[in-house]
Amino acid sequence: MADKNEIIKVIKSINKAVKKYKNPIVAEIGEKLNNPYKVLISCLISLRTKDQVTAETSKRLFSKADTPEKMIKLSESQIGRLILPANYYKTKAKRIKEISKILLKKYNGNVPKKREELMGLPGVGPKTSAIVMSYGHFDKNYIPVDVHVNRIPNRLGWIKTKTPEETEKALMEIIPKNYWRMFNNNFVAFGQNICVPVSPFCSKCQVRNYCKRVNVKNSR
Numbered sequence: 001m002a003d004k005n006e007i008i009k010v011i012k013s014i015n016k017a018v019k020k021y022k023n024p025i026v027a028e029i030g031e032k033l034n035n036p037y038k039v040l041i042s043c044l045i046s047l048r049t050k051d052q053v054t055a056e057t058s059k060r061l062f063s064k065a066d067t068p069e070k071m072i073k074l075s076e077s078q079i080g081r082l083i084l085p086a087n088y089y090k091t092k093a094k095r096i097k098e099i100s101k102i103l104l105k106k107y108n109g110n111v112p113k114k115r116e117e118l119m120g121l122p123g124v125g126p127k128t129s130a131i132v133m134s135y136g137h138f139d140k141n142y143i144p145v146d147v148h149v150n151r152i153p154n155r156l157g158w159i160k161t162k163t164p165e166e167t168e169k170a171l172m173e174i175i176p177k178n179y180w181r182m183f184n185n186n187f188v189a190f191g192q193n194i195c196v197p198v199s200p201f202c203s204k205c206q207v208r209n210y211c212k213r214v215n216v217k218n219s220r
């Protein structure tokens with residue numbers, strides 16, 4: 001396992017390397033709009049959907065309804081049409097409406113600030129709740145783990161985990177807290193552009209000298 005200084009060195013190199021790439025969409029929405037409801041809804045739309053589609057469909061949906069009050073006035077099929085072509089748009093439309101109703105009924109129209117309460121909302125799991133805490137509420141106590149954040153530290157040889165829950169816990173033990181909040185943002189951009197899922201670009205990778213390339217069978 002890499003020591004703390006090496007881990008910090010790699011994080012800094014990755015942070016620098018991804019400056020030229022676009023921010024992952026949900027973080028971008030969080031930074032720009034400072035609105036936890038929009039972060040939550042965009043995050044739901046983003047599941048198994050490309051960033052560009054999430055960006056376009058979120059914008060379209062928020063132009064019609066950007067609060068739970070306005071959202072519940074739309075029918076599920078109207079929401080579905082607005083977020084098409086996001087994958088699973090029908091299920092997502094149902095969830096968006098359900099969640100908006102719960103927010104109004106239980107939380108006075110606000111997005112809860114406790115992770116356990118967020119995870120009580122339908123369709124909201126560890127990843128979405130951590131993203132809303134980090135990018136919606138600007139809380140620095142979480143490391144949102146998606147496929148990229150799960151894959152890259154395992155390839156680097158820092159951790160040996162399978163599930164996002166295990167990964168979040170393991171990363172919190174080895175990464176200094178001041179790097180937590182932007183960890184997801186930068187590692188997602190790195191995972192979308194350099195350390196991609198299939199055949200990563202190891203030959204032009206900025207952290208190759210520190211990487212154990214665990215389970216990397218093919219690379220470019």
Ligand code: SF4
Binds near residue numbers: 152196202
């Ligand atoms: S060397 Fe390859 S596997 Fe390791 S972080 Fe870079 S791109 Fe990913």
